[in-house]
Amino acid sequence: MLFTVRTRIYSGKESLGYLNTFANKKVWIVCDPFLRDSDALRQLQQAIPQTCTVSLFFDIIPDPPIATIAAGVVNLQATEPEVVIGVGGGSAIDAAKAMIYFARMQGASIETFIAIPTTSGTGSEVTHASVISDPQKKIKYPLFDVSLYPDVALLVPQFVVSVPPGVTANTGMDVLTHALEAWVATGASDFTDAFAAKSVRLVLQYLPRAWRDGQDLVAREKMHNASTLAGMAFSQAGLGLNHAIAHQLGGQFHLPHGLANALLLPHVVRFNARDLSVRQKYAQLSRECGLSPAHATEEEAVKYLLKAIEQLSAELHIAKNMTALNIDAQALTGALSTIAAAALKDATFITNPVTATEKDIGTLLQAII
Template sequence: MEYFYLKTRIYMGKEGLDEILDGVERALIVTDSFMYKSGMTAYLTEPLEQKAIEYKIFSEVKPDPDIAVVARGISLMQEFRPQVLLALGGGSPIDAAKAMNILSAKQEGMEKCRFAAIPTTSGTGSEVSKFSVISDPEQAAKYPLVMDEMIPDAALLDASLVKSVPPSVTADTGIDVLTHAIEALVSTNANDFTDAAAEKAIKLVRSNLVKVYSNPDDLKAREKMHHASCLAGIAFSNAGLGLNHGMAHTLGAHFHIPHGRANGILLPYVMGYNAGCFDRLTPAAERYARIAGVVGIEGPTMRQSAFNVMRDTKQYIQQLHLPSCIEAAGISKNDFDGALEEMVEAAYNDACTRTNPRVCTKDEIRSVFIRAYSGRIV
């Protein structure tokens, strides 16, 4: 059954806080230690204090939040019983807050809080998606939780919150946006509505990411990337993702590569595999050729258009000084070979892989990993 689910009320600007906090007496802020120590939480604590709203701050979230952090957050929720959960930060605090909210509601006497996400990076789209990725360090694994109930009730988009993001993080998170949009566009669950959001996100990324990477003070480009991230989140939350994320989850977990960077490293090779550029043309090639039309790089044939997208995306990533292959990310051949079979198994079983446009075998996933290690696209 096809469907397109919109739940989140999106506010563009800090003024939306007045409505989010209306009638609230107790609020819990979920963030990370950097946001807390740098004083960025004042973005929320000052209006909370002005409105005489009691609040607590849970700042234990780290990159790739794990099960233990979520459990501690749930304990605080049970003790404090907030009426609204305010997630401030990148994908990690928002993902942690999602898991905390949905899992705490399963405890006796607890109800799911009103939930607002305030992203401080333009990357994950987590503020409007039903996805949350939680890590298990003992298993060197990342588990995507997927359920409509995790979608935030509100998202507040304020470009001023991302103006100080350094270029390297801008690049990582921006490529994450592009990957979300491309995977949503070619997903087996794509439809007219997800296509519209994904195509607009791709256009915004291609027009603004290099600008903001080169000139971090370009607030207009920052705003456009913030909107692109949200639009891509809307697209993939409804359409799903694909093999790229299935592989990136396990690559990042094994080698501690930031999620967006892992996606960017893999993207040209997964696109080439899905479209059949390495062996035989697939039905998905038509969808990649459509992207060529969106960004103005069509070729004389569908295969050439799909290949242009793959090659052009790799060149675009290089403009952001991101690694062009796994080896370039500093992973030795011995370490890669030692983790390869575990990564193949994890990617094959990853929930995101289910909506990949090409049904893949473990042998094919292994081949894509090997190609992505050396950087071969032809």
């Protein structure tokens, strides 16, 4: 077994100070367009030494499509940066990763890639994954390669205070899904378990606080840390069925990724828990997080875990099903076979601890209609 931490992590209000280490460099910033006139971008630019030349690429949209990646590669090649900074939500960081990946294939030389998340959700700042989409086929493609790991991650809690409650809820549930899937994934180890369990505990304690009061810097920092911990766990343990289906739901119905995960999470946990060894591991986590009494049976401990998931979703006002999101039930029913077939081919499906069939996935989808 090999476990490595490839990304240097700076967490806290002073983490932008790391940028002072650069001088006389060409810096290329990839960021979400709504950051164009933000305090966060101004703070970022002010932290970069004046001896550096800074260029920006704003043309990022959610679920970055192939065309956006191609345009970014062209811009990167023209700019010839030595330092690339991806700042924003998962889409911006994933896009920066993909652009660097394909540009390097064509000979680009980049010394340092820095990821600065502005949502606490994807964990992309410490993973070797990037998700890009094909709008015509309505499919998301996860790209995995060790070269996609950022060199440095800066976790700046003040960059997250303006995130609205709905986005805080969705991205926070994405963190929880990452941690729970990593906990039982086929690649799980003592090392990934430590990160996953700590992430779950932080989410349960601090996500409601961050949702209620976005200015709560303690809660924001803890959720940033939880997201990164979950990313470190799943990048080496793997994910599973939840993400395999959620990727397809997002592609077909343009659901925010965290919301799609949240809809599926309790149902996937129940499905996986039918396996004895997986049920035992869920029960272990439930006890470690103080969700169930020590004397509870494994079945009871899993029920306590499920109760905590469902109570958290309810507290965050997350919809229970697709109907509550005004998505036509017939449209979902009509897409069941397409979604199920694509989920079975999704790269994240491989590390699910329980084998699932197309029929099983259809049943899970029926549960969220």
